[in-house]
Amino acid sequence: GAVVSQHPSRVICKSGTSVKIECRSLDFQATTMFWYRQFPKQSLMLMATSNEGSKATYEQGVEKDKFLINHASLTLSTLTVTSAHPEDSSFYICSARQPMNTEAFFGQGTRLTVV
């Protein structure tokens, strides 16, 4: 199947700083990428849908100014957690879908810890 690479896999940052997470589709072009947040032993919560060349669509309750999403190319989307706080600590996962395909492929996830 298609490969989606997410980086970094783990990051620890101080409160008040910003963290950028990258999501790359390695062997296909992804016009749409998705960002999820997952709390321990819980399901994935969709945060936003990222479309190449346009603004991301955020789910209800997700702060767009806090979670900045950029989809500058067909193979790269970034999520920046701005002014991070301990409550932002979580597992963040991206996924990408090929335009004519039905299933989504997921990155390895990023464990963010804000101290």
Place this chain on the structure above:
Amino acid sequence: AQSVAQPEDQVNVAEGNPLTVKCTYSVSGNPYLFWYVQYPNRGLQFLLKYITGDNLVKGSYGFEAEFNKSQTSFHLKKPSALVSDSALYFCAVRPNDYKLSFGAGTTVTVRA
């Protein structure tokens, strides 16, 4: 609104025994149905999908799932479980608006 239910938080089986992970859904129209597996601190790996056609779908690692429209179910099965199948399994549904909705997840533990 669509929803996906995985009624069991945990499933425990002995190695070599059949494994079933249940999933029911509630969505209008003809949805796409998926199963994913997640290992600790990793992303999700695609197992199989149902789009249309044969109700029995075969996927990766010996898993299969049966689509039952009348019962709105899509249970995941494996005839003979392995210890390495121990993981977190997610059922997901995608109606026409392309957004995946996930179930709460079922933790599978296969004991040696």
